[in-house]
Amino acid sequence: MVVEVLLFGSIGLHLGIGLSHPTLRTCRSRCALKLATVHADWGDLTDKVLRLTDAQQAKTVAAACLDGTLCTELDVPGAEGAVFSSAETFVVGPTGALMFGLTSEQALHNLQSRKRATFHIRAPSGGAAAGSSISLIGDVEDISVDIVLDADLVKLSKVCGATVEAVAARSWRRLVPTHVHLSDAVRGREAWVPASEYMEATGNPLAHVAEALLKKMNGAHAESLVRFVSVYSGIPHDKLRSAELLGVDQLGFDLRIEQLTGPPSLMRVGFRLPPANEEEGVSVFMKLFQEAYEKQRGDWGRM
Secondary structure, three states: OEEEEEEOOOOEHHHOEOOOOOEEEEEEOOOEOOOOOOOOOOOOEEOOOOOOOHHHHHHHHHHOOOEEEEEEEOOOOOOOOOEEEEEEEOEEOOOOOEEEEEOOHHHHHHHHHOOEEEEEEEOOOOOOOOOOEEEEEEEEEEOOHHHOOHHHHHHHHHHHOOOHHHHHOOEEEEEEEEEEEEEEOOOOEEEEEOHHHHHHOOOOOOHHHHHHHHHHHHOOOHHHHHHHHHHHHOOOHHHEEEEEEEEEEOOEEEEEEEEOOOOOEEEEEEEOOOOOOHHHHHHHHHHHHHHHHHHHHOOOOOO
């Protein structure tokens, strides 16, 4: 597994200052798992392992959250140009632009003198794109709350503990990104994503059920997950300490594996057919666990 490491010089990421070309280095991951010969007859798996694109992953992070940090430039005597951060709730528009009702009067004042801003979003642990983050850099424009869906206003009301009417009464803005930066926590890599690709991308369709899937697989089915890893990878069961499901998308799933010796390893497994919802996702894993059990016993192919 090859990991791309993005090294920043003195880049003003918060406000998009000095976005001259960052340096890309490619290195061999120390956590890459060298698999034994993988069984080719897994009914729901494919040897062709695919991943979401960086643009799809970035869109997934945005869709997985309802709050983030808005960074604007201060216009205060003695602190001109300093970055001011405010916690804001948001919803994602149809193309990926962020729509938010400002709660910070200082941020509102800052945007009156400079429209350029950055919105930083980090996906919470235990769900889709867990721990991954994006920074959307662009100009902030005024919008009417009338273009915000009623369902989205209800979501934000629950998140911030305010009434729907109070949320709707805020000063509404939209950030249209011109630069998108992704930090992928699973793959341990960073990348600049072309804004046009981000805007056109479709996020992980299983994002809304990922948290439930991960809880089930890492909880009640933890031992079955370890057995599957052992059979699929060829690592003896008694050499494995644990296996953790990190994420699931329509193309496959990511696992973190700990053996009794050595550092943790990452493994990507590809789906033959994409599950469409939580029920289908659970069904696929149950079939994989059953196959692993039968392969371990030597019963596979006899039935």
